[in-house]
Amino acid sequence: MPQTSLKVLFVASEMFPLIKTGGLADVVGALPRALNAAGAKVTVFLPGFPKVLRGLETSRTLARLTDVGGRKAALIKGRTASGIDVIALDAPHLFNIDGNPYLDDSGNDRAGNDIRYAEFSRIAARLASGDIGRVKYDILHAHDWQAGLAPAYLKAAGSPVKSVLTVHNLAFQGLFPKETFNGLGLPDDFYGPDGLEYWNKVSFLKAAIAYCDHITTVSPSYALEIQSDAGGMGFGGMLRAKGAALSGILNGIDLDVWNPETDPDIPANFGAEDLAGKVKCKAALQTSLGLTVDPRAPLFCVVSRLTTQKGLDLLADMTDYIALTGGQLALLGSGDSAIEDAFLAAAKKHPTQIAVTIGYNEPLAHRLQAGSDAIFIPSRFEPCGLTQLCAMRYGCVPVVGRTGGLNDTVIDANPMALQDGVATGIQFYPIDGHNLYAAIKRAFDAYAEQETWNRIVDNCLAQDVGWDASAQKYMQLYQGLAD
Ligand code: ADP
Ligand code: GLC
Numbered sequence: 001m002p003q004t005s006l007k008v009l010f011v012a013s014e015m016f017p018l019i020k021t022g023g024l025a026d027v028v029g030a031l032p033r034a035l036n037a038a039g040a041k042v043t044v045f046l047p048g049f050p051k052v053l054r055g056l057e058t059s060r061t062l063a064r065l066t067d068v069g070g071r072k073a074a075l076i077k078g079r080t081a082s083g084i085d086v087i088a089l090d091a092p093h094l095f096n097i098d099g100n101p102y103l104d105d106s107g108n109d110r111a112g113n114d115i116r117y118a119e120f121s122r123i124a125a126r127l128a129s130g131d132i133g134r135v136k137y138d139i140l141h142a143h144d145w146q147a148g149l150a151p152a153y154l155k156a157a158g159s160p161v162k163s164v165l166t167v168h169n170l171a172f173q174g175l176f177p178k179e180t181f182n183g184l185g186l187p188d189d190f191y192g193p194d195g196l197e198y199w200n201k202v203s204f205l206k207a208a209i210a211y212c213d214h215i216t217t218v219s220p221s222y223a224l225e226i227q228s229d230a231g232g233m234g235f236g237g238m239l240r241a242k243g244a245a246l247s248g249i250l251n252g253i254d255l256d257v258w259n260p261e262t263d264p265d266i267p268a269n270f271g272a273e274d275l276a277g278k279v280k281c282k283a284a285l286q287t288s289l290g291l292t293v294d295p296r297a298p299l300f301c302v303v304s305r306l307t308t309q310k311g312l313d314l315l316a317d318m319t320d321y322i323a324l325t326g327g328q329l330a331l332l333g334s335g336d337s338a339i340e341d342a343f344l345a346a347a348k349k350h351p352t353q354i355a356v357t358i359g360y361n362e363p364l365a366h367r368l369q370a371g372s373d374a375i376f377i378p379s380r381f382e383p384c385g386l387t388q389l390c391a392m393r394y395g396c397v398p399v400v401g402r403t404g405g406l407n408d409t410v411i412d413a414n415p416m417a418l419q420d421g422v423a424t425g426i427q428f429y430p431i432d433g434h435n436l437y438a439a440i441k442r443a444f445d446a447y448a449e450q451e452t453w454n455r456i457v458d459n460c461l462a463q464d465v466g467w468d469a470s471a472q473k474y475m476q477l478y479q480g481l482a483d
Pocket of ligand 1: 021022023024026303304305332333334359360361362365384385386387388
């Protein structure tokens, strides 16, 4: 099949810049463009959240549907500002949600998530098969549990459309009571240990693992980790059994959104050839956050969900050490209230050295990456991680736990790597407080040797963190399945 005719339907619940809670949105916002450049024709199928419908540059009604969760709905076809085709499922009784698409204001799973994402996946499968919308796709590419039932619906309908599942985070499994199964309209034998059943519950993620034609995850290291009993989070055996139908393809970032030479959100632009702008960004950041303005104080940042996955409880214990050693910490994030409170208390204690912003703030995330010397990502597990890629592009050195995509994208500044000119950061392992402490100490020491540090920064800036190489790998995968 010639590359140009490969039609791919992405099925995902988030897409930057329309709606985002994390890295999934970044991937779905950027990878289609790289795939289109490589010869595919990607359409992204999204839930019709108000932000999605409002954010489309163009839109028209593609089809009217009579029964989606018992009510009428419509498919809206449109395009994003960056030229990616989108189809949104406009079903206000399911998707009239302005806040977090999965969690309510108290942080609990939203009532009705089972019907919401089951119907989304059911319509995705019909769309991919050409039952509605009149285009038949070669590949349905489902992302995470929210799209997990789509491969099951394809198989149940006997559709020839091939499906790929990308696991962005195995910890999110789409678990619901077993009674949910009765409302899904799937054949009875889909409820079983080889199907959707998971310890007497239904798992939407397991549905995709069972019924898709290929599974990818977002880094080669995480692809190995999830096949172990510890990293497999209950799915290790099933994933091991997939053999060659499971692979890891590393994420990239959107080089236009994250470009220090043109970024409109940072106070001064800069690039690998001239870092004068970065010095200005650091001073401006220190000023705006109320930190002591000092070009030689190592300024660390965090841009993250504040959860135990991200290991930030470990970092919260290091704030006195960082401040007493003359470092600074600028944190942006939100999540577990105990972690938020610990950092807020540290900022109160060391107001000129620690600044904490609780919330979600895209422009500030850019200013932190541009103005900081280093970023902490002490994740206990990390399927890929995108902030270390953004950081490297902005000359901000990642200090990371050696796990998943952090292992694949950051090269530890050990003496050999430094000598070979390939060191891009600091890794630590096992991931615990003791080793994080040692990593912070190494960062202070490396920063004190200005020449060493500058070499690491230069290596970071020289990394290719874009999507092109990985897009080629997805293309090969699609082609192999579609042939
Ligand atoms: P995850 O998806 O597990 O949260 P990633 O590193 O893959 O982790 O992606 C996180 C994305 O969300 C990055 O683009 C990061 O810049 C962004 N992000 C995380 N927290 C915030 C925040 N508080 N404000 C702005 N952007 C954030
Ligand atoms: C998930 C993972 C993160 C990954 C992102 C995009 O949210 O936690 O590591 O980078 O998905 O694939």
